[in-house]
Amino acid sequence: MHAQRSALPRTERIQTEMQAIAERYPGPGGAVAVLHEGRVIARHCWGYASLERRLPFTSSSLFRICSITKQFTCATMLDRYEDPEILAPHVRKRLPHLRSDPPTVTQLAHNQSGLRDYWAVAMLHGAAIEGMFSPADSDHVIAGTRSLQFLPGTSYSYVNQNFRLISEAMEDESGLSFAELLQQHIFDRVGMKRAILAAETSALPDGTTGYEGTQEGGYWPARNHIYWTGDAGMAASLDDMIAWEQFIDQQRDDPNGLYNRLSRPVQFDNGHKAPYGFGLQHGKIAGHDITAHGGALRGWRSNRLHCTALRLSVIVLFNHMSPAQQAAASLFRAFLGEEEKPAVRATSSSSSSDRTPHALEGLWLDEETGLSARITAAGAGKLQLRYLMLPETLDIITPQLAEAGNVRVRYIQGEHMQGHAQGASGPHLIMGRPGENRHVLLRPYPDTPQTDPAELAGDYGCEELDGSRFTITRQGGLLHGGFSGLLGTGRMERLTHLGPDLWTFPCPRALDHTPPGDWTLHFQRRNGRIHQVRISCWLARNLVYHRL
Numbered sequence: 001m002h003a004q005r006s007a008l009p010r011t012e013r014i015q016t017e018m019q020a021i022a023e024r025y026p027g028p029g030g031a032v033a034v035l036h037e038g039r040v041i042a043r044h045c046w047g048y049a050s051l052e053r054r055l056p057f058t059s060s061s062l063f064r065i066c067s068i069t070k071q072f073t074c075a076t077m078l079d080r081y082e083d084p085e086i087l088a089p090h091v092r093k094r095l096p097h098l099r100s101d102p103p104t105v106t107q108l109a110h111n112q113s114g115l116r117d118y119w120a121v122a123m124l125h126g127a128a129i130e131g132m133f134s135p136a137d138s139d140h141v142i143a144g145t146r147s148l149q150f151l152p153g154t155s156y157s158y159v160n161q162n163f164r165l166i167s168e169a170m171e172d173e174s175g176l177s178f179a180e181l182l183q184q185h186i187f188d189r190v191g192m193k194r195a196i197l198a199a200e201t202s203a204l205p206d207g208t209t210g211y212e213g214t215q216e217g218g219y220w221p222a223r224n225h226i227y228w229t230g231d232a233g234m235a236a237s238l239d240d241m242i243a244w245e246q247f248i249d250q251q252r253d254d255p256n257g258l259y260n261r262l263s264r265p266v267q268f269d270n271g272h273k274a275p276y277g278f279g280l281q282h283g284k285i286a287g288h289d290i291t292a293h294g295g296a297l298r299g300w301r302s303n304r305l306h307c308t309a310l311r312l313s314v315i316v317l318f319n320h321m322s323p324a325q326q327a328a329a330s331l332f333r334a335f336l337g338e339e340e341k342p343a344v345r346a347t348s349s350s351s352s353s354d355r356t357p358h359a360l361e362g363l364w365l366d367e368e369t370g371l372s373a374r375i376t377a378a379g380a381g382k383l384q385l386r387y388l389m390l391p392e393t394l395d396i397i398t399p400q401l402a403e404a405g406n407v408r409v410r411y412i413q414g415e416h417m418q419g420h421a422q423g424a425s426g427p428h429l430i431m432g433r434p435g436e437n438r439h440v441l442l443r444p445y446p447d448t449p450q451t452d453p454a455e456l457a458g459d460y461g462c463e464e465l466d467g468s469r470f471t472i473t474r475q476g477g478l479l480h481g482g483f484s485g486l487l488g489t490g491r492m493e494r495l496t497h498l499g500p501d502l503w504t505f506p507c508p509r510a511l512d513h514t515p516p517g518d519w520t521l522h523f524q525r526r527n528g529r530i531h532q533v534r535i536s537c538w539l540a541r542n543l544v545y546h547r548l
Contacts, residue, residue: 010335011041017334018044021327026215027320029057031238034331035313038249040242049208049319051219059238060194062206063317065302066232066295066513070163070279071262073230074109076185077166078261078278080174084109090169095145103152105169108162110266110277114148116540118161119512124468124535124543125485129509132225133487138164140486146464149369149541153269156276156436157539160231160512163279167230178229187240190247198235201226201297210299211320219320222299226511232295238317241304245313248306263291263308268437275406275435285332294325296513303328310335358383359400359411363499364429364442365522370536372498372520373431373442375409385409387431388538389517406435409442447499453479456503456523460533460545470533470545481505481521495521501530507537516540 029047049061077084084105092102103113118141167178179197187195201224213219251257266277280291292305303324306313314331316324364373378384383394383402394402400411409431429442460470468485482492496504501523507515522534532546
Protein backbone atom coordinates (compact mmCIF):
# COMPACT_ATOMS: atom_id res chain seq x y z
CA MET A 1 0.00 0.00 0.00
CA HIS A 2 2.80 2.43 0.98
CA ALA A 3 4.76 1.66 -2.18
CA GLN A 4 1.65 2.14 -4.31
CA ARG A 5 0.92 5.51 -2.69
CA SER A 6 4.48 6.85 -3.22
CA ALA A 7 4.28 5.88 -6.91
CA LEU A 8 1.19 8.01 -7.50
CA PRO A 9 1.42 11.44 -9.19
CA ARG A 10 2.06 14.19 -6.65
CA THR A 11 -1.41 15.75 -6.55
CA GLU A 12 -3.14 12.37 -6.39
CA ARG A 13 -0.68 11.29 -3.67
CA ILE A 14 -1.53 14.34 -1.55
CA GLN A 15 -5.27 13.93 -2.08
CA THR A 16 -4.98 10.29 -1.00
CA GLU A 17 -3.17 11.38 2.15
CA MET A 18 -5.84 14.01 2.86
CA GLN A 19 -8.53 11.33 2.74
CA ALA A 20 -6.38 9.15 5.00
CA ILE A 21 -6.04 12.00 7.53
CA ALA A 22 -9.82 12.33 7.80
CA GLU A 23 -9.95 8.61 8.63
CA ARG A 24 -6.83 8.49 10.80
CA TYR A 25 -7.87 11.40 13.03
CA PRO A 26 -11.63 10.95 13.51
CA GLY A 27 -13.57 13.86 14.90
CA PRO A 28 -16.45 16.19 14.03
CA GLY A 29 -14.69 17.98 11.17
CA GLY A 30 -11.56 19.37 9.60
CA ALA A 31 -9.97 21.24 6.72
CA VAL A 32 -6.55 20.91 5.10
CA ALA A 33 -4.71 22.50 2.19
CA VAL A 34 -1.35 22.18 0.45
CA LEU A 35 0.11 25.04 -1.60
CA HIS A 36 3.09 24.88 -3.95
CA GLU A 37 4.61 27.92 -5.64
CA GLY A 38 1.69 30.01 -4.46
CA ARG A 39 -1.02 27.75 -5.90
CA VAL A 40 -3.40 25.46 -4.04
CA ILE A 41 -2.59 21.99 -5.36
CA ALA A 42 -4.97 20.14 -3.04
CA ARG A 43 -7.56 20.94 -0.38
CA HIS A 44 -10.16 18.97 1.51
CA CYS A 45 -12.91 19.81 4.02
CA TRP A 46 -14.99 17.18 5.79
CA GLY A 47 -17.47 16.66 8.59
CA TYR A 48 -19.25 19.32 10.58
CA ALA A 49 -18.31 22.70 11.98
CA SER A 50 -21.21 22.19 14.41
CA LEU A 51 -22.80 18.82 15.04
CA GLU A 52 -25.72 20.34 16.94
CA ARG A 53 -26.57 22.93 14.27
CA ARG A 54 -25.66 20.59 11.37
CA LEU A 55 -23.26 23.15 9.89
CA PRO A 56 -20.87 21.54 7.37
CA PHE A 57 -17.15 22.29 7.75
CA THR A 58 -16.25 24.37 4.68
CA SER A 59 -13.25 26.40 3.59
CA SER A 60 -15.03 29.55 4.82
CA SER A 61 -15.84 28.20 8.31
CA LEU A 62 -14.24 30.32 11.00
CA PHE A 63 -11.70 28.46 13.11
CA ARG A 64 -9.81 29.30 16.30
CA ILE A 65 -6.18 29.27 15.18
CA CYS A 66 -5.10 29.96 18.78
CA SER A 67 -1.30 30.27 19.08
CA ILE A 68 -0.80 30.65 15.33
CA THR A 69 -1.96 34.19 16.22
CA LYS A 70 1.53 34.89 17.60
CA GLN A 71 3.10 35.30 14.16
CA PHE A 72 0.35 37.74 13.15
CA THR A 73 0.96 39.75 16.31
CA CYS A 74 4.65 39.96 15.42
CA ALA A 75 3.87 40.69 11.76
CA THR A 76 1.67 43.60 12.84
CA MET A 77 4.49 44.88 15.06
CA LEU A 78 7.17 44.61 12.35
CA ASP A 79 4.89 46.22 9.75
CA ARG A 80 4.02 49.14 12.01
CA TYR A 81 7.31 49.89 13.79
CA GLU A 82 10.75 50.28 12.29
CA ASP A 83 12.13 49.74 15.79
CA PRO A 84 9.80 47.60 17.97
CA GLU A 85 11.63 48.76 21.11
CA ILE A 86 9.49 51.90 20.94
CA LEU A 87 6.97 49.69 22.77
CA ALA A 88 9.31 49.03 25.72
CA PRO A 89 7.85 51.71 28.07
CA HIS A 90 4.37 50.28 27.53
CA VAL A 91 5.60 46.79 28.42
CA ARG A 92 7.36 48.11 31.52
CA LYS A 93 4.14 49.74 32.69
CA ARG A 94 2.47 46.32 32.85
CA LEU A 95 5.20 44.90 35.10
CA PRO A 96 5.17 47.46 37.95
CA HIS A 97 6.54 45.10 40.62
CA LEU A 98 9.34 43.49 38.59
CA ARG A 99 12.55 43.85 40.61
CA SER A 100 14.89 43.65 37.61
CA ASP A 101 15.12 45.20 34.17
CA PRO A 102 12.26 43.90 31.98
CA PRO A 103 12.95 41.87 28.84
CA THR A 104 13.22 43.74 25.57
CA VAL A 105 10.33 43.62 23.12
CA THR A 106 12.43 41.43 20.81
CA GLN A 107 13.12 39.00 23.67
CA LEU A 108 9.38 38.77 24.22
CA ALA A 109 8.83 37.98 20.53
CA HIS A 110 11.54 35.27 20.62
CA ASN A 111 10.26 33.58 23.82
CA GLN A 112 13.51 34.53 25.56
CA SER A 113 11.89 36.83 28.14
CA GLY A 114 12.52 34.83 31.35
CA LEU A 115 8.89 35.43 32.43
CA ARG A 116 6.85 32.60 33.93
CA ASP A 117 3.89 31.61 31.77
CA TYR A 118 0.69 33.15 33.05
CA TRP A 119 -1.47 30.12 32.26
CA ALA A 120 0.69 28.02 34.60
CA VAL A 121 0.79 30.75 37.26
CA ALA A 122 -3.01 31.12 37.02
CA MET A 123 -3.38 27.58 38.36
CA LEU A 124 -1.35 28.60 41.43
CA HIS A 125 -3.86 31.41 41.97
CA GLY A 126 -6.70 28.88 42.22
CA ALA A 127 -8.09 29.22 38.68
CA ALA A 128 -10.99 26.88 37.88
CA ILE A 129 -10.22 24.50 35.03
CA GLU A 130 -13.13 25.70 32.89
CA GLY A 131 -13.64 29.03 34.66
CA MET A 132 -13.70 32.59 33.43
CA PHE A 133 -10.38 34.33 32.80
CA SER A 134 -11.06 37.98 32.03
CA PRO A 135 -8.78 40.81 30.87
CA ALA A 136 -8.78 42.05 34.48
CA ASP A 137 -7.60 38.61 35.65
CA SER A 138 -4.82 38.74 33.08
CA ASP A 139 -3.76 42.19 34.25
CA HIS A 140 -3.63 41.05 37.89
CA VAL A 141 -1.59 37.92 37.18
CA ILE A 142 0.92 39.66 34.90
CA ALA A 143 1.24 42.78 37.09
CA GLY A 144 2.08 40.58 40.07
CA THR A 145 5.37 39.47 38.47
CA ARG A 146 8.27 40.17 40.82
CA SER A 147 11.12 38.08 39.43
CA LEU A 148 12.20 36.27 36.27
CA GLN A 149 13.08 32.59 36.05
CA PHE A 150 16.18 33.23 33.91
CA LEU A 151 18.13 36.21 32.55
CA PRO A 152 16.41 37.45 29.36
CA GLY A 153 18.18 36.45 26.15
CA THR A 154 20.00 33.50 27.72
CA SER A 155 17.41 30.73 27.30
CA TYR A 156 14.11 29.72 25.68
CA SER A 157 10.80 29.05 27.39
CA TYR A 158 7.38 29.16 25.73
CA VAL A 159 5.44 31.99 27.41
CA ASN A 160 2.04 33.07 26.14
CA GLN A 161 1.85 36.48 27.78
CA ASN A 162 4.98 37.60 25.90
CA PHE A 163 2.68 38.16 22.93
CA ARG A 164 -0.18 39.51 25.00
CA LEU A 165 2.22 42.15 26.31
CA ILE A 166 3.22 43.04 22.73
CA SER A 167 -0.38 43.41 21.50
CA GLU A 168 -1.42 45.47 24.51
CA ALA A 169 1.66 47.67 24.17
CA MET A 170 0.71 48.33 20.54
CA GLU A 171 -2.79 49.29 21.65
CA ASP A 172 -1.35 51.76 24.19
CA GLU A 173 1.09 53.31 21.72
CA SER A 174 -1.32 53.57 18.78
CA GLY A 175 -4.61 54.33 20.48
CA LEU A 176 -6.18 51.59 18.32
CA SER A 177 -7.62 48.26 19.41
CA PHE A 178 -5.67 45.11 18.55
CA ALA A 179 -8.57 44.10 16.28
CA GLU A 180 -8.14 47.36 14.34
CA LEU A 181 -4.37 46.88 14.13
CA LEU A 182 -4.78 43.36 12.72
CA GLN A 183 -7.34 44.60 10.20
CA GLN A 184 -5.12 47.47 9.04
CA HIS A 185 -1.74 45.71 8.89
CA ILE A 186 -2.67 42.10 8.05
CA PHE A 187 -6.25 41.25 7.07
CA ASP A 188 -6.85 44.02 4.53
CA ARG A 189 -3.33 43.82 3.12
CA VAL A 190 -3.26 40.02 2.78
CA GLY A 191 -6.88 39.51 1.73
CA MET A 192 -7.96 37.55 4.81
CA LYS A 193 -11.62 38.45 4.31
CA ARG A 194 -13.25 36.56 7.20
CA ALA A 195 -10.44 36.64 9.77
CA ILE A 196 -11.24 38.41 13.05
CA LEU A 197 -9.96 38.88 16.56
CA ALA A 198 -12.26 36.54 18.51
CA ALA A 199 -10.78 37.31 21.91
CA GLU A 200 -13.50 35.70 24.05
CA THR A 201 -13.22 31.95 23.50
CA SER A 202 -16.70 30.67 24.42
CA ALA A 203 -18.22 30.92 20.89
CA LEU A 204 -17.58 31.96 17.29
CA PRO A 205 -20.01 34.18 15.36
CA ASP A 206 -20.66 31.61 12.60
CA GLY A 207 -21.37 28.77 15.06
CA THR A 208 -18.24 26.70 14.43
CA THR A 209 -17.65 24.64 17.57
CA GLY A 210 -14.64 22.88 19.07
CA TYR A 211 -15.15 19.42 20.56
CA GLU A 212 -13.65 17.20 23.23
CA GLY A 213 -14.11 13.44 23.39
CA THR A 214 -13.39 10.37 21.27
CA GLN A 215 -15.03 8.38 18.52
CA GLU A 216 -15.71 5.57 20.99
CA GLY A 217 -17.04 7.72 23.84
CA GLY A 218 -18.64 10.44 21.76
CA TYR A 219 -17.93 14.16 21.31
CA TRP A 220 -19.24 17.14 23.23
CA PRO A 221 -18.71 20.90 22.86
CA ALA A 222 -15.60 22.08 24.72
CA ARG A 223 -16.15 24.74 27.38
CA ASN A 224 -13.73 27.69 27.19
CA HIS A 225 -14.05 31.03 28.92
CA ILE A 226 -10.57 32.52 28.41
CA TYR A 227 -10.05 36.00 27.01
CA TRP A 228 -7.08 36.02 24.60
CA THR A 229 -5.46 38.81 22.57
CA GLY A 230 -2.07 38.77 20.83
CA ASP A 231 -1.15 35.41 22.30
CA ALA A 232 -3.92 33.33 20.72
CA GLY A 233 -7.05 35.37 19.99
CA MET A 234 -7.51 35.12 16.20
CA ALA A 235 -10.13 33.20 14.25
CA ALA A 236 -9.65 32.55 10.54
CA SER A 237 -11.01 30.24 7.85
CA LEU A 238 -9.08 27.87 5.63
CA ASP A 239 -9.52 30.43 2.82
CA ASP A 240 -7.95 33.10 5.06
CA MET A 241 -4.97 30.89 5.85
CA ILE A 242 -4.54 30.09 2.14
CA ALA A 243 -4.44 33.87 1.49
CA TRP A 244 -1.65 34.19 4.10
CA GLU A 245 0.44 31.45 2.47
CA GLN A 246 -0.04 33.03 -0.98
CA PHE A 247 0.99 36.41 0.43
CA ILE A 248 4.17 34.77 1.76
CA ASP A 249 5.00 33.34 -1.68
CA GLN A 250 4.33 36.65 -3.44
CA GLN A 251 6.97 38.34 -1.27
CA ARG A 252 9.51 35.51 -1.42
CA ASP A 253 12.14 37.50 -3.39
CA ASP A 254 11.92 40.63 -1.23
CA PRO A 255 14.45 40.42 1.63
CA ASN A 256 12.36 43.00 3.49
CA GLY A 257 9.12 41.18 2.78
CA LEU A 258 7.06 40.70 5.90
CA TYR A 259 7.44 36.92 6.24
CA ASN A 260 11.13 37.05 5.35
CA ARG A 261 11.59 39.46 8.25
CA LEU A 262 9.50 37.26 10.54
CA SER A 263 11.40 34.09 9.67
CA ARG A 264 15.00 35.30 9.84
CA PRO A 265 17.36 33.12 11.92
CA VAL A 266 17.37 33.96 15.63
CA GLN A 267 20.15 33.68 18.21
CA PHE A 268 20.58 33.75 21.96
CA ASP A 269 22.80 36.40 23.55
CA ASN A 270 25.80 34.06 23.37
CA GLY A 271 25.40 33.62 19.59
CA HIS A 272 23.95 30.09 19.74
CA LYS A 273 21.12 29.29 17.35
CA ALA A 274 17.63 29.69 18.83
CA PRO A 275 14.61 27.58 17.80
CA TYR A 276 11.98 30.32 17.92
CA GLY A 277 11.57 33.87 16.70
CA PHE A 278 8.75 36.37 16.05
CA GLY A 279 6.03 33.79 16.74
CA LEU A 280 7.54 31.08 14.52
CA GLN A 281 9.19 27.79 15.38
CA HIS A 282 12.23 26.87 13.29
CA GLY A 283 12.70 23.17 12.56
CA LYS A 284 13.18 20.45 9.95
CA ILE A 285 11.02 17.81 8.28
CA ALA A 286 12.72 15.16 6.14
CA GLY A 287 15.89 17.26 6.14
CA HIS A 288 14.18 20.45 4.92
CA ASP A 289 14.19 23.68 6.93
CA ILE A 290 10.71 24.86 7.84
CA THR A 291 9.01 27.57 9.87
CA ALA A 292 5.84 26.51 11.58
CA HIS A 293 3.44 26.95 14.46
CA GLY A 294 0.56 25.08 16.01
CA GLY A 295 -2.53 26.26 17.84
CA ALA A 296 -4.50 24.52 20.56
CA LEU A 297 -7.36 25.10 22.97
CA ARG A 298 -9.80 22.55 24.32
CA GLY A 299 -11.71 21.46 21.21
CA TRP A 300 -9.31 23.02 18.68
CA ARG A 301 -6.03 21.88 17.10
CA SER A 302 -4.29 23.48 14.13
CA ASN A 303 -0.90 23.67 12.44
CA ARG A 304 0.65 25.55 9.55
CA LEU A 305 4.14 25.20 8.13
CA HIS A 306 6.14 26.73 5.31
CA CYS A 307 9.29 25.57 3.52
CA THR A 308 10.93 28.47 1.71
CA ALA A 309 13.29 26.31 -0.37
CA LEU A 310 10.41 24.23 -1.76
CA ARG A 311 7.87 27.10 -1.85
CA LEU A 312 5.60 24.70 -0.02
CA SER A 313 2.92 25.42 2.60
CA VAL A 314 0.65 23.07 4.56
CA ILE A 315 -2.42 24.02 6.64
CA VAL A 316 -4.34 21.69 8.98
CA LEU A 317 -7.44 22.70 11.00
CA PHE A 318 -9.26 20.25 13.33
CA ASN A 319 -12.24 21.20 15.51
CA HIS A 320 -11.27 18.32 17.81
CA MET A 321 -8.18 17.27 19.75
CA SER A 322 -6.23 15.22 17.18
CA PRO A 323 -2.52 16.01 16.58
CA ALA A 324 -2.59 18.55 13.76
CA GLN A 325 1.22 18.78 13.74
CA GLN A 326 1.52 15.10 12.80
CA ALA A 327 -1.08 15.52 10.07
CA ALA A 328 0.80 18.52 8.61
CA ALA A 329 4.08 16.57 8.60
CA SER A 330 2.42 13.63 6.83
CA LEU A 331 1.15 15.96 4.08
CA PHE A 332 4.64 17.45 3.74
CA ARG A 333 6.08 13.96 3.31
CA ALA A 334 3.34 13.04 0.85
CA PHE A 335 4.39 16.02 -1.28
CA LEU A 336 7.96 14.73 -1.24
CA GLY A 337 6.88 11.16 -2.00
CA GLU A 338 8.36 9.94 1.27
CA GLU A 339 6.74 7.57 3.72
CA GLU A 340 7.07 8.18 7.43
CA LYS A 341 9.00 5.38 9.08
CA PRO A 342 6.60 3.19 11.04
CA ALA A 343 7.15 3.07 14.76
CA VAL A 344 9.16 0.01 15.78
CA ARG A 345 7.48 -1.88 18.56
CA ALA A 346 9.93 -2.47 21.37
CA THR A 347 10.64 -6.11 22.12
CA SER A 348 12.99 -7.68 24.59
CA SER A 349 14.15 -11.25 24.95
CA SER A 350 14.97 -10.83 28.62
CA SER A 351 12.50 -10.49 31.45
CA SER A 352 12.40 -7.40 33.64
CA SER A 353 13.75 -9.43 36.56
CA ASP A 354 17.11 -10.19 34.88
CA ARG A 355 17.52 -6.84 33.15
CA THR A 356 20.42 -4.61 34.22
CA PRO A 357 19.22 -1.02 34.81
CA HIS A 358 20.75 1.65 32.58
CA ALA A 359 23.08 4.10 34.30
CA LEU A 360 20.63 6.97 33.63
CA GLU A 361 17.67 5.29 35.31
CA GLY A 362 16.53 6.71 38.61
CA LEU A 363 15.40 9.88 40.33
CA TRP A 364 17.38 13.08 39.75
CA LEU A 365 16.99 16.73 40.77
CA ASP A 366 17.79 19.86 38.77
CA GLU A 367 18.70 22.13 41.66
CA GLU A 368 18.90 25.23 39.44
CA THR A 369 15.24 25.08 38.40
CA GLY A 370 13.80 22.90 41.17
CA LEU A 371 12.52 20.34 38.63
CA SER A 372 12.69 16.61 39.23
CA ALA A 373 13.85 14.30 36.43
CA ARG A 374 12.56 10.74 36.47
CA ILE A 375 14.17 8.29 34.06
CA THR A 376 12.71 4.82 33.64
CA ALA A 377 12.97 1.91 31.19
CA ALA A 378 10.64 2.14 28.18
CA GLY A 379 11.27 -1.07 26.25
CA ALA A 380 14.27 -2.36 24.37
CA GLY A 381 16.79 0.40 23.70
CA LYS A 382 14.51 3.11 25.12
CA LEU A 383 14.21 5.25 28.23
CA GLN A 384 11.46 7.63 29.32
CA LEU A 385 12.39 11.04 30.75
CA ARG A 386 9.80 12.96 32.77
CA TYR A 387 11.12 16.51 33.12
CA LEU A 388 9.11 18.89 30.92
CA MET A 389 5.32 19.08 30.52
CA LEU A 390 5.14 15.78 28.62
CA PRO A 391 7.33 12.64 28.84
CA GLU A 392 10.18 12.31 26.35
CA THR A 393 11.37 9.00 24.89
CA LEU A 394 15.16 8.66 24.67
CA ASP A 395 17.17 6.26 22.50
CA ILE A 396 19.93 4.47 24.39
CA ILE A 397 23.24 5.18 22.59
CA THR A 398 25.78 3.75 25.06
CA PRO A 399 25.62 2.42 28.64
CA GLN A 400 26.13 6.04 29.80
CA LEU A 401 24.33 8.04 27.08
CA ALA A 402 20.82 8.48 25.71
CA GLU A 403 19.36 11.11 23.41
CA ALA A 404 16.37 12.12 21.31
CA GLY A 405 15.70 15.18 19.20
CA ASN A 406 16.70 18.18 21.24
CA VAL A 407 17.88 16.45 24.42
CA ARG A 408 21.06 14.52 25.26
CA VAL A 409 21.65 12.96 28.69
CA ARG A 410 25.04 11.61 29.82
CA TYR A 411 26.05 9.82 33.03
CA ILE A 412 29.19 11.22 34.70
CA GLN A 413 31.02 9.36 37.44
CA GLY A 414 32.85 11.74 39.77
CA GLU A 415 33.88 14.42 37.26
CA HIS A 416 33.52 18.17 37.71
CA MET A 417 31.14 19.83 35.28
CA GLN A 418 33.36 22.43 33.68
CA GLY A 419 31.81 25.86 33.38
CA HIS A 420 28.74 25.05 35.48
CA ALA A 421 28.01 27.53 38.26
CA GLN A 422 27.46 24.82 40.86
CA GLY A 423 30.08 22.35 39.74
CA ALA A 424 29.64 18.65 40.43
CA SER A 425 31.44 15.79 42.05
CA GLY A 426 30.27 12.22 42.49
CA PRO A 427 27.78 10.52 40.15
CA HIS A 428 25.52 12.93 38.28
CA LEU A 429 23.95 13.54 34.88
CA ILE A 430 24.59 16.27 32.34
CA MET A 431 21.50 17.02 30.25
CA GLY A 432 22.06 19.13 27.15
CA ARG A 433 19.01 20.98 25.79
CA PRO A 434 20.42 23.15 22.95
CA GLY A 435 16.97 24.40 21.94
CA GLU A 436 16.76 26.04 25.37
CA ASN A 437 20.46 27.01 25.33
CA ARG A 438 20.89 25.04 28.56
CA HIS A 439 23.23 22.42 29.98
CA VAL A 440 21.60 21.03 33.08
CA LEU A 441 23.24 19.40 36.08
CA LEU A 442 21.11 16.59 37.53
CA ARG A 443 22.08 15.21 40.93
CA PRO A 444 20.91 11.79 42.17
CA TYR A 445 18.06 11.87 44.66
CA PRO A 446 17.28 8.99 47.03
CA ASP A 447 13.95 7.29 46.45
CA THR A 448 13.59 6.11 50.03
CA PRO A 449 10.28 6.44 51.94
CA GLN A 450 9.14 9.69 53.53
CA THR A 451 9.81 9.59 57.28
CA ASP A 452 6.44 11.00 58.34
CA PRO A 453 4.13 12.27 55.54
CA ALA A 454 1.77 13.81 58.08
CA GLU A 455 4.31 16.51 58.94
CA LEU A 456 3.93 18.00 55.42
CA ALA A 457 0.26 18.83 55.99
CA GLY A 458 -0.59 22.49 56.51
CA ASP A 459 -0.77 25.83 54.70
CA TYR A 460 2.02 27.49 52.71
CA GLY A 461 2.07 31.03 51.24
CA CYS A 462 4.09 32.54 48.35
CA GLU A 463 5.46 36.08 48.61
CA GLU A 464 6.21 36.12 44.87
CA LEU A 465 2.54 35.40 44.07
CA ASP A 466 0.73 37.74 46.40
CA GLY A 467 -2.10 35.85 48.08
CA SER A 468 -1.38 32.42 46.57
CA ARG A 469 -1.72 29.65 49.14
CA PHE A 470 -0.94 25.92 48.92
CA THR A 471 -2.88 23.69 51.30
CA ILE A 472 -1.89 20.09 52.04
CA THR A 473 -4.26 17.73 53.85
CA ARG A 474 -4.03 14.12 54.96
CA GLN A 475 -7.23 12.26 54.22
CA GLY A 476 -7.32 8.62 55.23
CA GLY A 477 -3.52 8.45 55.21
CA LEU A 478 -3.15 10.02 51.74
CA LEU A 479 -1.77 13.49 51.04
CA HIS A 480 -3.74 15.88 48.82
CA GLY A 481 -2.93 19.45 47.86
CA GLY A 482 -4.66 22.43 46.30
CA PHE A 483 -3.93 26.06 45.41
CA SER A 484 -6.04 29.12 46.16
CA GLY A 485 -5.59 32.81 45.48
CA LEU A 486 -6.91 35.79 43.56
CA LEU A 487 -8.64 33.56 40.97
CA GLY A 488 -10.46 31.32 43.44
CA THR A 489 -10.06 27.99 45.20
CA GLY A 490 -8.57 25.26 43.01
CA ARG A 491 -9.40 21.57 43.20
CA MET A 492 -7.54 19.14 45.45
CA GLU A 493 -5.23 16.61 43.79
CA ARG A 494 -3.44 13.60 45.28
CA LEU A 495 0.30 14.08 45.79
CA THR A 496 2.76 11.45 44.57
CA HIS A 497 5.86 10.61 46.60
CA LEU A 498 9.21 10.57 44.76
CA GLY A 499 11.74 10.65 47.59
CA PRO A 500 12.20 12.08 51.08
CA ASP A 501 10.69 15.60 51.01
CA LEU A 502 10.25 15.36 47.22
CA TRP A 503 6.74 14.97 45.79
CA THR A 504 4.76 15.83 42.68
CA PHE A 505 1.45 17.65 42.36
CA PRO A 506 -0.39 16.69 39.14
CA CYS A 507 -2.16 19.19 36.89
CA PRO A 508 -3.91 17.00 34.29
CA ARG A 509 -6.23 19.80 33.10
CA ALA A 510 -5.85 23.56 33.12
CA LEU A 511 -7.27 26.79 31.66
CA ASP A 512 -5.17 26.42 28.52
CA HIS A 513 -5.22 23.40 26.20
CA THR A 514 -1.95 21.86 27.35
CA PRO A 515 -1.66 21.72 31.14
CA PRO A 516 1.70 22.57 32.73
CA GLY A 517 2.29 18.95 33.77
CA ASP A 518 3.47 17.77 37.15
CA TRP A 519 4.67 20.38 39.63
CA THR A 520 7.74 19.29 41.61
CA LEU A 521 7.33 19.94 45.34
CA HIS A 522 10.71 20.08 47.12
CA PHE A 523 10.16 20.51 50.85
CA GLN A 524 13.02 22.12 52.75
CA ARG A 525 13.87 21.94 56.43
CA ARG A 526 15.33 24.19 59.09
CA ASN A 527 16.46 22.58 62.34
CA GLY A 528 14.81 19.36 61.19
CA ARG A 529 11.37 20.93 60.63
CA ILE A 530 9.63 21.71 57.31
CA HIS A 531 9.68 25.49 56.83
CA GLN A 532 9.05 25.94 53.09
CA VAL A 533 8.38 24.15 49.82
CA ARG A 534 9.92 25.03 46.47
CA ILE A 535 7.40 24.54 43.63
CA SER A 536 8.41 24.27 39.97
CA CYS A 537 7.19 23.22 36.55
CA TRP A 538 8.95 23.93 33.25
CA LEU A 539 6.71 26.94 32.53
CA ALA A 540 7.00 28.43 36.04
CA ARG A 541 10.07 27.59 38.09
CA ASN A 542 11.47 28.38 41.51
CA LEU A 543 8.44 29.61 43.42
CA VAL A 544 8.96 29.40 47.19
CA TYR A 545 6.00 28.87 49.52
CA HIS A 546 6.75 29.47 53.21
CA ARG A 547 4.94 27.48 55.85
CA LEU A 548 2.28 29.59 57.53
